[in-house]
Amino acid sequence: MSLVVDIRHAFGGFALDVSFEAPAGITALFGRSGSGKTSVVNAVAGLLRPREGRIVVEGETVFDAGARMSLPPHRRRLGYVFQDARLFPHLSLRQNLTYGLRFAPRGASGPSPEEVAELLGLTALLDRRPGALSGGEKQRVAIGRALLSRPRMLLMDEPLAALDAARKAEILPYLERLRDRTGLPILYVSHAVPEVARLATTVVVLDHGKVVRAGPAERVLSDPDMVRQIGVREAGAVLPAVVTRHHADGLSELELSGGRVFLPAFDLAPGERTRVRILAHDVILSREAPVGLSALNILPATVIALREGSGPGVMVQMQCGEDRLLARITRRSADALALAPGVGVHAVIKSVSVARIDIGGG
Amino acid sequence: MTGWLGPEEWQAVGLSVKVAFWATLLSLPPGILAAYALARWEFRGKQLLNGLIHLPLILPPVVTGYLLLMTFGRRGPVGAWLEEVFGLVLAFRWTGAVLAAAVMAFPLMVRAIRLAIEAVDPRLEQAAATLGAPRWAVFFTVTLPLILPGVIAGSALAAAKAMGEFGATITFVSNIPGETRTLPSAIYSFMQVPGGEAPALRLVAVSVAVALLALAASELLARRAARRISGT
Structure with a gap:
């Protein structure tokens, strides 16, 4: 298992009680907005500390409420691609891309900055500043930046949600290439069925802070019980x-x-x-x-x-x-x-x- | 150039620049730390710290100077300790003028830097942490570059305040030519003697020129830094 999540948390009248295992490939956390998807990803990244439970990444426990242990985000080695790119405005694209590289463990291997820039179609933009980029370009840089921090796993929180259809179509092939070429496990948050259908190998469906369904993508998406979550139009x-x-x-x-x-x-x-x-x-x-x-x-x-x-x-x-x-x-x-x-x-x-x-x- | 200012006047200008320089430089690390703590941390006594930092802004400068003398004078608790351990004497020395100027300028510096820190999106710092940067590295590679315009503006304000500090300085370190007679003290002294109006006026002109120059330089630097962090 790439990732084992078993957490409980409560905030502002919302209860999160989530337990699932993610094998290799892309695991989609699917659910409507407000279902607790982002909270789960933040807990995995170490940005949110659940009240109870444990999280194991590639065999290493990164959070265990019972043992009062919680690795700080920078020691979890998880590349996080946020919905809003969050590029560093004072750095060039090249500096943004390689930001995590200097903090990666010395032995960690992975693609070079040149290979990542090539994979994501950024080679021509490297000396630019993030301010002048389009939304799609920013998101590609954010993906490359996460990739170059030599993570054990990628976390993506609705990386395409803020983009229009054309920009989405521009990025999806890069995500597929990422899945097929790097073999890096990815936890992918989305509420868009076409995205999930296209990318996910495993789907975990969240509703009101609870897992209502989990399994291989083909099985979960073809399940008539999923109609309530997916909606009749998208089923x-x-x-x-x-x-x-x-x-x-x-x-x-x-x-x-x-x-x-x-x-x-x-x-x-x-x-x-x-x-x-x-x-x-x-x-x-x-x-x-x-x-x-x-x-x-x-x-x-x-x-x-x-x-x-x-x-x-x-x-x-x-x-x-x-x-x-x-x-x-x-x-x-x-x-x-x-x-x-x-x-x-x-x-x-x-x-x-x-x-x-x-x-x-x- | 040296012709239109007398040696005594040059001495005062030079001393003021020196005092302002050191006061600003030495205030920067604690100033940034205090601003960061006030902007980002929640801790017991936060309001007390905030009040303490701002106190010199509200108190009569003479009171601040008197308190400094009580604390950092040679018989004061901290002053005696400093002299005993480091051989450092502040009272009636130019080093004491640096302390007085720094204390008076500190709230202005902290205010400017705190505003800059509050404007930094914490989500950028989170992003840096997820990329593997420990907290100190996040501060030096993300936070500090982003607050640089604020740090520059705060430093300029502090330096200007330090150049013109009078009340606390004269109370704490007196008005000794060549040691603690800064620009404002010199102007004041010249005004006390017959025929001092001309040199006083010249020093006033210097004060205005230096203040304007510092303001323009900081504006230029801050604008350049702001352009750099705007991402374009």
Whole structure:
């Protein structure tokens, strides 16, 4: 385990009671604002001292209330990327990037400042001051700065929340590269489902200061019980996929465990692994194999469970190969199709409905 | 240049500059520490410390000088100890003038630096800590550079105050030519003797010039430092 958190804390009428384990890869702390995500990250970083519990990073106890021990932040060796970059205004970008380097233990190895600047596309900016940078550039410097302090783990508190869609799209590939190239464990706080679906290997869902769900990203995000946290609009399944080929008509073909799907062309090479996210409201269900339909993506599936909400809708969870799919349909349709656990269906997905930002490497 | 000021007048100007320089320099470390403590720490007796620092600003300077004499005079508790242990005598010496000027200028310096520290975003210091910087390193690499304009402004204020300190100085160390006769004491002395109006006037002119010069220099330095930390 990269990180073991088991803490309890109370402040201003809010009770935090959080316990989870984060394996290697990106662990997303997911929840609405006010659910206690930032408090958890601050406790891990040493900026908040919980009343009770313990925190273990890569086998080393950094906090143990019972033993009255708490390593100060500077000795925890955790790189923290704040939502608001927090670059040092009096230092150049180069000096910002290398700030943590001089405090890192002598034996610690890791990428050089040049490699980090290259990885994050900052090489041309190094002699600038932070004042003139765009939000996206600042956040990239903040990530590089944390990376160069030779941390055992990266903590990221909504690093993209303050950015517009274009800047987000600019940074996401860097985060993926970070995950895939450095192998550094990352604790990633977010309330944005697309981000989590694209980046996370593990998801821990917080609600009112408590962990309500934790597990592999595909499982947690495809869980119909998550609809309350995620919201009906964003609910959907995340499925691992392999790129098989690119067609001349502008579509790319992907192999899922339960069949193949076509998506608008993207730039991953055949053979590469990725993920697709299929939103529940983009899925239509049919008992028979549909014929004469314009939709290209039809996956055979078996209903696992139906979950009714307060409205006229029903969330249908299905097994599709080794993975799970979610569909949101009306209760009337569910009755008409006599949907029940064990029933075989065909899930119809419009290929254009899977947005580019929902395709991630991994 | 030397022609328009008499040797006695040069002596007073030189002494004042020397006293102001040392008073400012020696006040800086405790001044920054006190400002940091008042701005950032919560401790018992914080208001007492705050009051004590500001006392010379409110007390009649003669009272401050008298208290200094009682404490740091050769028979005073601290003064006797200083003489016995370090052989350092303050009363009626230029070193005592430095102490008097420093005490009087201290609240002005602390005020300016405290304001600067309060303006520093503690989240930047947190960020430095998460990057592995111990507390002292955070102070020297983040806090101090960011408060530099305030430190410069505070030092300029303190130096100007030290140059012009009169009441506490004359009470504590008297008005001895060449030893403790600073600019204001010299002006006062010249005014007491017939025919002293001309040299007094010349020293007044020097005082005004030095004050303006110090103000302009500090303004320039502070502006440069502020530009540096604005991040552009």
